[in-house]
Amino acid sequence: MAAEGRRVSGRGRTSQRQRSRQRDEGGLIPVLAKAVREVEIGVQRGRPEPTRFQVVALLVREERQRLKADPELTEQTRAAELKRLDGIATILAQTAAREPSLFGLLGEDAVETDATRHLRRQLLSAAGQDPGPEAEEPVRRETTVVRTERQVVPASVARAQLMTPFMVPDFSAAPARVETRRLVGWxxxxxxxxxxxxxxxxxxxxxxxxxARPVAVLPPGLSLxxxxxxxxxxxxxxxxxxxxxxxxxxxxxxxxxxxxxxxxxxxxxxxxxxxxxxxxxxxxxxxxxxxxxxxxxxxxxxxxxxxxxxxxxxxxxxxxxxxxxxxxxxxxxxxxxxxxxxxxxxxxxxxxxxxxxxxxxxxxxxxxxxxxxxxxxxxxxxxxxxxxxxxxxxxxxxxxxxxxxxxxxxxxxxxxxxxxxxxxxxxxxxxxxxxVDVAADIPARRIADLPVELDDAESRSIHAAERELALRLVKRYDSAIAARREHRVKTGGHHEVAGIDHELVRRVAGWELADGDDSTAGDNVFAMVRRIGRAKAGLAADYAAQLARSAGKVVFFAKHLDVMDAAGEVFDKRGITYTEIRGDQSATARTKAIDSFVNDPDVSIIVCSLTAAGVGVNLQVASDVVLAELSWTDAEQTQAIDRVHRIGQTEPVTAWRVIAAQTLDARIAELIDQKAGLAAQALDGVATEDAVSTVDIRLEALVRLLTDALREREAPTADDLEEIEVELA
CATH class of the missing domain: 3.40.50.10810 (Tandem AAA-ATPase domain)
Known part of the structure; x- marks a missing residue:
């Protein structure tokens, strides 16, 4: 009988371990853990998923209440399950801290949308639970705007609103209401x-x-x-x-x-x-x-x-x-x-x-x-x-x-x-x-990269700063690997990723980027790019001066005012007359600068801010553009070039992109070119094999910097190669 009792007790312990293992591997909590990791990765990559975030938060709250009220659970099991939920809740809180817009979805009064309810049903089904019947939600107004205290109503506007007949609402062409049938719930x-x-x-x-047909009223002298x-x-x-x-x-x-x-x-x-x-x-x-x-x-x-x-x-x-x-x-x-x-x-x-x-x-x-x-x-x-x-x-x-x-x-x-x-x-x-399709009479354009070698002292300083940044990234990566290894030892988790963990590389780059957004230190990626811009400013201005002497008017683009100032000093020394478009100009000064460049034959160069002159400016009197600093987006670069390459241009356009060789500048230029494939693919149906789909070129630049540093560290040394040769012999 005693033996029988021991056998029964053993089977009971085995059954309990099996149930515990089933709870760990099945049920709702593993589904929520996977979903919250997807949310976390999305925020780190700059692509938050508010619907998934809200659903996970709601289900965590409901599961917590269920566990606390379940009379069949032992206190030990209940505590273990609640601890697992606390881990998910911690990740939710950390994610919301990175993306503050998500905090509003944690409130008790947060509204559930159709997409929220649909995803909730999917997760419950994946966990083997009955999601229950679908419920209808009343339509609500979605746009909520925070009002400023500086609301004004100009006197002339108030008079117009009182006196004019166009205030009467017009519903004469109201669209017919659509009955959604096949796509309901999708x-x-x-x-x-x-x-x-x-x-x-x-x-x-x-x-x-x-x-095309003639426009009813077109001013004399203008055509379409x-x-x-x-x-x-x-x-x-x-x-x-x-x-x-x-x-x-x-x-x-x-x-x-x-x-x-x-x-x-x-x-x-x-x-x-x-x-x-x-x-x-x-x-x-x-x-x-x-x-x-x-x-x-x-x-x-x-x-x-x-x-x-x-x-x-x-x-x-x-x-x-x-x-x-x-x-x-x-x-x-x-x-x-x-x-x-x-x-x-x-x-x-x-x-x-x-x-x-x-x-x-x-x-x-x-x-x-x-x-x-x-x-x-x-x-x-x-x-x-x-x-x-x-x-x-x-x-x-x-x-x-x-x-x-x-x-x-x-x-x-x-x-x-x-x-x-x-x-x-x-x-x-x-x-x-x-x-190329509708304006064949506009001459072609091309982007020509102009690699420049920086001054030896400046080049050494920038390379040292890049190495310091790369080493800091490697240190963060190693710390994350060590923490993960320690966690695996304690929890008996799965084996480590062989070689470079590229997902972790991206996360580390995201942390660095977030720190750089908040930091005023001079060793982050933003400061690095600005230093490179200053270092090549004189070289870019020299080249623009040569173009102006030999080819005519030149448009010179820079991102930072100190680079524009450095270029201006070079032009003054060369005796070249130039004008400027800057962000701190008045509208009158801006118009005067544009008019003088367009109409005055003695004004050879216009120095433009990428942000202030990248839109709404017609400078097709020139056919050469010098990009002294790189933008973080292909769109900004394109907008700058198209101040010259537009209707009215009669000469082929060349954009000279000045790139500091063997620096982060070259990586960014490559990424901009790849990023250009996104719009070409989505809008123009142009297939591109190497289009960058990441949200942020800054992030991708850090990813490449860290990846290259890790590969360099893992590459065999000369001593390693010698040992390999000996063994092979």
């Missing part, structure tokens, strides 16, 4: 983005446009190119929403102003970067001289509330958003629309709220987003622009796009859904033309 935003990220080679990103006239014809035929993504230099400003005239979309609101406000007023007077234009400055004390076209900049939108939403605008143009790609920024939220209020007053307003570079980082840059245009809400397609998706007769589970969905979005109003 998360559609992800598939829509995926359809652009992986398009079929050669697929078009331009909606079908009617043939065929691609411009076709867009105006589309507006005349009734189309009202456009992502006008023509390559820079193809006349988007003129097209949008004439589109407003064709649609009679007055009063018209134009939201632009500060540096191009004056240029927009000029262009409006040029292309639509019969329409009055008023530019808003500051609090708008001198704005004409009765004007047909009102232009204001993103930077002051916060104090004017109130009256703008009540003014009765029948059209809205957002220039350089990639400025609103960050949904979390206040200017993006203000733009979205205004657009929403315009649509509430006018059933079919003219809405245009203008940008030659709609993709800066990845395809998610599309989302805020699509939302501004009214194609999607925050989490799902709106009725117009949903109707087109329903017409495909497919769901994301069907093979042909993705190309059909992409075409549905394009047909909503994406217009993308390339110079």
């Amino acid at each position: 998360d559609l935003i992800g598939p829509l983005l995926n359809s652009f990220e992986h398009p079929a080679p050669g697929v078009s990103s331009c909606m079908a446009l009617p043939d 190119m065929d691609h411009q006239a076709r867009l105006i014809a589309s507006v005349a035929d009734g189309h009202r929403t456009f992502l006008l993504a023509d390559e820079p230099g193809l006349g988007k400003t003129a097209q949008s102003l004439l589109a407003a005239q064709a649609a009679d979309a007055y009063p018209l609101l134009v939201v632009v970067p500060n540096v191009v406000k004056t240029n927009w007023a000029r262009e409006a007077a040029r292309w639509t001289p019969g329409r009055s234009v008023s530019v808003v400055h500051g609090d708008g004390d001198d704005v004409d509330g009765f004007a047909d076209i009102i232009v204001l900049n993103y930077e002051i939108l916060d104090r004017h958003v109130g009256w703008i939403g009540e003014h009765g605008f029948r059209g809205m143009i957002v220039d350089e629309a990639h400025f609103i790609k960050n949904k979390k920024s206040q200017r993006s939220q203000h733009v979205l709220e205004i657009a929403d209020r315009v649509r509430h007053r006018v059933a079919n307003p003219l809405m245009m987003a203008l940008t030659g570079t709609p993709l800066i980082n990845d395809v998610e840059d599309f989302l805020t622009i699509w939302q501004f245009l009214g194609w999607i809400s925050e989490r799902s397609p709106r009725p117009g796009l949903m109707a087109r998706l329903e017409e495909t007769g497919m769901t994301p589970a069907d093979f042909g859904f993705y190309p059909a969905a992409r075409q549905a979005v394009v047909d909503m109003g994406i217009v993308r033309r390339r110079k």
Whole structure:
């Protein structure tokens, strides 16, 4: 009997261990652990997943309550399970600390969306639990804008709103309500983005446009190119929403102003970067001289509330958003629309709220987003622009796009859904033309890299700083490996990754980048790139001076003011007359600088800030561009070059990109070239084998720096090779 009792006790212990192992390997907690790691990695890579984050938080909360109330669990088992949940909760908290926008999803009052409920059901099903029946959620308004205390209502605007008849809401063309059938319950935003990220080679990103026909009212002496006239014809035929993504230099400003005239979309609101406000007023007077234009400055004390076209900049939108939403605008143009790609920024939220209020007053307003570079980082840059245009809400397609998706007769589970969905979005109003296709008379352009050797002392200093940065990254990597190894020893985890752990490399680079954002130290990647820019400033200016002597006018671009100042000193020494466009200039000084470069034959060079002169400037009087410093994005580089390579250019354009050889500069140049493949692939259907899909070139540069350092460390030394040779012999 005693033996029998011992045998039963042994079987009981075995059964208990099996149940414990089953709990560790199955159930909800492992599913949540995997999901929270995906969220963590997404934030580290700059691609947060708020829906997944919220679902994990909700399920952790529910599972904690269930464990505490389960009478069948022993205290030891309950404590162990709660400890595992605490680990998941800790990762959630650390992730939210890196991405503060996620904190709002941890509150008890956080709203569950359709996507949240759908993912919740998926995770519960993966854990072997019954997700329960689907529930309907009432539609809610999604755009919440934090109001500034500086809200103003200019006196002229107040008078206009009291006196003019255009305040009456217009619902005459309200779209029919779409009954969602086949696609109910599907998360559609992800598939829509995926359809652009992986398009079929050669697929078009331009909606079908009617043939060009004469514009009803065109000022004397002005003419339109065929691609411009076709867009105006589309507006005349009734189309009202456009992502006008023509390559820079193809006349988007003129097209949008004439589109407003064709649609009679007055009063018209134009939201632009500060540096191009004056240029927009000029262009409006040029292309639509019969329409009055008023530019808003500051609090708008001198704005004409009765004007047909009102232009204001993103930077002051916060104090004017109130009256703008009540003014009765029948059209809205957002220039350089990639400025609103960050949904979390206040200017993006203000733009979205205004657009929403315009649509509430006018059933079919003219809405245009203008940008030659709609993709800066990845395809998610599309989302805020699509939302501004009214194609999607925050989490799902709106009725117009949903109707087109329903017409495909497919769901994301069907093979042909993705190309059909992409075409549905394009047909909503994406217009993308390339110079090579529609403006054959514009001469070709090329980017020529100009490697330069830095001064010996400066070169040694920069190389030493790069080595120090690489060693710091290696140290962080080694510390993470040691901590992971210690954790494995304690928990009996799986074996280590053989060789370089590339996922950990990316995480370490992300930590360094985050520290660099907050640090004022001179040893981070930002300071490194700035040092390199200063070191090559004189060499770049020397080359620009040679070009000016031999080839004519030159546009010189730099990112930092000290580099611009150093270039100016070189030009002064060489006796070369130059002018400047800087971020701290007044609009008058900026206009004067541009006019003198364009019209004065003695002004050979214009020194431009990449950020201040990268948009809204026509400098096609020159055909040579010198890029003294590299940008962090291909889009910024392209915008700079296209100040010269645009309609009106008669000479082939060459952009001379000055690169400090054997430094981080060369890595960044390579990454910019690879990143250029993203927009080409998503918008132009150009297949690229080496396109960089990471969110941030800065991150990728650090990843490569650390990877190279680890490979160099692991490479065999001369002594190692000698031993190998001896053994082989």
